[in-house]
Amino acid sequence: MALPLSYPGLKCVLENLEAVKRVHIVGRSPGLRKIDKLIPLCLKYFYIMSNDMAINKLYITCDRxxxxxxxxxKIFIRQRVETQEDKMKKLINFFTCGRSIIHVGSLNWNKSSLPNFLPVGMKFRVNSLAAPPWQFDTANPFVDPRSFPLKTMVTIPHTSTFDSHMVTTAATLTLLSCFSVTITLEELKKLNNKRVEFERIRFSKIDIIPLIKYQIETKEATGTTFVVTTDEKLFINEKIREFEQAFGEYRSDLDDVNERFLPGSSRFSIPINNESRIQVYAIEDPEEDGRWKIFIKPVSDILGL
Incomplete structure (x- = not known):
């Protein structure tokens, strides 16, 4: 007869069990519930709106x-007569089991009404956060301070975006734009991220070239890598032409860069000071269905990187 697991063994199993499976198993075993509450709950992905939520690969929708x-x-339907708010509260309580700290790999926060559903004092310890700027003040109290600086922040350009510590201190910042916006030089100067990615910005203006000129004038490199991603090759060609007009004298083969450059596109190595320069080049990324990217990447002349 198999011997029961010891507490350390059971703790190890529960801690590494996929979160949705773990909640369902524990929910059917009163003996496990006491132990389960002592073990951190880690979610890869958590998304919540006023009437639906997603936990890892489980999607839940509360209809009337x-x-x-x-x-x-697979789809399962359960008849419930409570209000949508009551249903959401019960679902959150069921999956979090009253914990005050929930570890989340990626938290997607979109609604200001969410605090009505969440238990008082609940905090999310997150690696990545996706939220629009007008939700920063609502989301911030629910994010454990130990989450900062974030590994990744995903948001959209807005007048308040570049004044948020959640945005400017994240290791990687992704800015999405589905409409025409202008990201100014002054806004770019506020970013302290290691990497800033621009997506869906076909109709937007980004003052990258003025930022490079500013760095040349001040002889101060920001250390931020900018990546512009698009599925429009014409857009990439247009942006490369803008770099040709501004920095044509700094064209370079970039033989020391191990990338699959976009055939026929110009590449640049722009000196900022005696210790650093900025490389500019375009690639086609096979890992993202052949999307095109422009890299604006600071490198060290001293280290030869």
Missing amino acids: DEVNFKMNR
Whole structure:
């Protein structure tokens, strides 16, 4: 007969069990609940709106008289007569088991009404956060201070975006823009991120060239790598032409860069000071369905990187 697991063994199993499976197993075993509450709950992905939520690969939608669960192409429906708010509160309580700290790899926060659903004092310890600027003040109290600086922040350009510590201190910042905006030189100067990625910015203006000229004038490199991503090759060609007009004298083969350059596109090595320069080049990324990217990357002349 198999011997029962010791507490350290059971703790190890529960801690490494996929979160949704773990919650369902523990929910059916009163003996496990006491132990489970002592073990951190780690979610890879958590998304919540006013009437739906996603936990890892489980998607839950609260309709008027029912709750729909969808996972691995299977759909389960449960009839419920409570209000949507009550249903959401019960779901959150069921999956979090009253914990005050929830570890989340990626938290997607989109609604100011979310605090109505969340238990008082709950905190999310997150690696990555996605939220629009007008939700920063609402989301911030629910993010454990030990999460900062974030590994990744995903948001959209807005007048308040560049004044938020969540944005400017994240290791990687992703800015999405589905409409025409201008990201000014002064806004770019506020960013202290190691990497800033611009996506869906086909109709937007980004003052990258003025930023490089500013660095040349001040002889101060920011140390931030900028990446412009698009699925429009014409957009990439247009941006490369702008670099040709501004920095044509600094064209370079960049033989020391191990990348699959976009064939026929110009590449640049722009000196900032005696210790650093900025490399500019375009690539086609096979890992992202052939999307095109422009890299504006600071490198050290001293280290030869």
